[in-house]
């Protein structure tokens with residue numbers, strides 16, 4: 001009966017993931033705020049931690065963005081279609097990454113660009 005039976009599952013996953021990611025993001029921002037308010041004398045050993053936290057926040061923000069885009073695509077009925085080139089995304093890829101909004105080819109092109117920009121510290125992309 002329900003035509004988008006498969007997508008309901010993806011949608012539920014994405015919504016849950018969205019809330020989890022958002023909660024984690026807020027927690028990390030809180031951590032970052034705490035570190036900013038810290039005594040300046042103590043800054044040196046924690047500078048590295050701060051960098052790590054910021055890199056993590058950045059990658060979570062990207063993740064949140066892709067989850068939002070995937071949810072929007074479900075609403076628009078374009079879920080499973082590459083945002084960049086319009087080719088269908090491999091179902092196996094969607095199975096592994098329901099928030100994927102790009103086909104493998106476009107994703108790896110994008111990753112190359114991102115990697116060129118920041119050489120280290122990426123996660124989950």
Ligand SMILES: [Zn+2]
Pocket residue numbers: 082083084085086087102103104105106107
């Ligand atoms: Zn593509």
